[in-house]
Amino acid sequence: MSDVVKKDFLLLCKEAESCVKCPKLAEKKAVLSLLNGSLSPVVFFIAEAPGRKGADRTRRPFYGDQSGDNFQLLIDSIGLKREEIFITNAVLCSPRSESGANRKPSKSEIKNCSEFLKRQIELMNPKIIATLGSTALEALKYIENHEFTLKTHVGKILDWNGRKLIPLYHPSPQVVISVRSLEKQMEDFMKLRRAIEVILKRAL
């Protein structure tokens, strides 16, 4: 990774830290730093938003909660290491309900944060992007429109914005229990592994 990329990334992190575009998230601090991973990633992962028990507390996406443990299991299953990937979220701040529980980000929050997502992608210029869940897939539409849906396109290698895009399910316990089991998600991740081998000509 070049010093220029690192310098620009740190500037972007500072901007995100002071962003107050979303009224309900103005008090929250964006989870974006060198803890998000490699700036020349093998795969650029996009999830939904920092979780209360996970990234919002540990400042590291998918770390410290059950979603993080499931994600670790999935990348382990294809031999991918945290140090070689970058993980970000469609919305960089942690959206909460009145009671303090995690809530899904709103459309306007996703749209507001899409400028940061776009700049992260442009800066790191990844060949392979993997979205985790439908929020991340939707967020990409604000950067360049597409018609992909998780149901139809899960595990497919798609062309998007001059890159390869692979939609995957979100590894949260709710999704694992009622939508896509961990076993099924492991099969989806095998397709990601194959894509890495074919596109980057790199064995895992």
Ligand code: URA
């Ligand atoms: N942690 C994250 O960083 N993102 C999610 O979408 C869920 C948990």
